[in-house]
Amino acid sequence: MAIPLIITGVGKRVGLALAQHLLGRGHAVVGTYRSRYPDLDDLRKRGAELYPLDCYEPSSVSAFIAAIAARYPQLRGIIHNASDWLPDAGAIPPRDVISRMLQVHVQLPYQLNLAFEEQLLAAAGEPRDIIHITDYVVEKGSKKHAAYAASKAAMANLTLSFAARLAPRVKVNSIAPALILFNEHDSAEYREQALNKSALRREGGLEEMLGAVDYLLGSSYITGRSLALDGGRNIV
Numbered sequence: 001m002a003i004p005l006i007i008t009g010v011g012k013r014v015g016l017a018l019a020q021h022l023l024g025r026g027h028a029v030v031g032t033y034r035s036r037y038p039d040l041d042d043l044r045k046r047g048a049e050l051y052p053l054d055c056y057e058p059s060s061v062s063a064f065i066a067a068i069a070a071r072y073p074q075l076r077g078i079i080h081n082a083s084d085w086l087p088d089a090g091a092i093p094p095r096d097v098i099s100r101m102l103q104v105h106v107q108l109p110y111q112l113n114l115a116f117e118e119q120l121l122a123a124a125g126e127p128r129d130i131i132h133i134t135d136y137v138v139e140k141g142s143k144k145h146a147a148y149a150a151s152k153a154a155m156a157n158l159t160l161s162f163a164a165r166l167a168p169r170v171k172v173n174s175i176a177p178a179l180i181l182f183n184e185h186d187s188a189e190y191r192e193q194a195l196n197k198s199a200l201r202r203e204g205g206l207e208e209m210l211g212a213v214d215y216l217l218g219s220s221y222i223t224g225r226s227l228a229l230d231g232g233r234n235i236v
Contacts, residue, residue: 002028003074003123006116008053008108009082011037013181014133017206018079018213019043025214030072032064032082055082055108056100065115075119077129077170079213080109080155088146101151109155113162120170128170129217132159136178136230156226163224171223175212178230180204199232 005022009015010031016039019031023046032053033040040050051067054060068075084104086097109132120128135152142149156174163172179194182203186194195201208229216222228234 003076003126004028004030004049004072005076006030006032006068006078006112008032008055008078008080008112009034010043010048010050011035011040014206014209015081016043017210018081019048020046021210022213023048027076030068034082053082055104061108061111065112068116069119072119074122075116075128077120077127077131077217078109078112078116079131079133080112081133082108083133085145085148087144089144094147098147098150101147102154105148105151106154106158109158113158117166120166124169127217127220128166130159130162130166130170130172131213131216132156132172132174134159134174134176134226136176136228136233138176138226139234159226160224167223171216171219173216173222173224174226175209175216176226176228176230177204177209178233180209180229181206197233197236198230199235202231204229204231 005027007015007019007029010019011033019029023029029048031048031050033050034054044050051064053064082104084100086092086100088094088097113130132155134156137149138153138156159172159174166172179198182191212227212229
């Protein structure tokens with residue numbers, strides 16, 4: 001049985017692209033999804049093993065952990081891509097916003113990293129990785145999405161803790177993107193404003209994220225680090 005790599009949130013956008021890309025590179029992929037999307041059927045046809053996972057439901061998280069632990073004695077790695085993006089002021093009360101942001105970006109990665117520690121450490125001499133997909137706002141904060149920014153910052157801190165905990169057998173790193181891919185409904189005005197925030201003035205594109213993941217998976221000497229994919233926002 002091939003040793004799988006878990007990717008959370010494979011239903012669309014970055015998660016979907018990562019699953020497709022890694023399947024194409026010969027990895028066995030275990031993916032999670034919260035909602036059904038048409039592209040999930042194609043992933044299954046290509047060999048991905050997919051599990052429904054609602055990170056806001058403790059029973060769903062427990063069921064996923066039990067299923068993977070029973071099926072796989074070893075894991076190649078975990079890519080924590082599942083995410084949510086809620087504003088501080090909206091229909092959801094602030095106390096629920098911060099709770100939900102921490103659940104998806106901190107509690108879920110924390111639980112999975114600990115639950116699958118044995119599987120990650122099982123094979124000596126073979127590469128093992130955990131990758132947390134964080135965000136550029138970890139360094140900057142956010143006026144309208146403070147809970148989101150804070151939870152991503154906590155996720156980045158998990159990288160440091162688990163890198164130290166699992167060394168030297170497992171490498172643990174983060175990727176901190178900004179403006180990788182516009183949404184179809186984004187207005188021209190919004191796109192222009194977003195592009196003007198980076199030195200390179202363009203969206204990164206999915207290839208940048210795929211290349212960053214390949215780089216980290218292929219490296220034997222990087223751990224406890226965050227790879228910035230932000231188009232030079234720090235110098236604007």
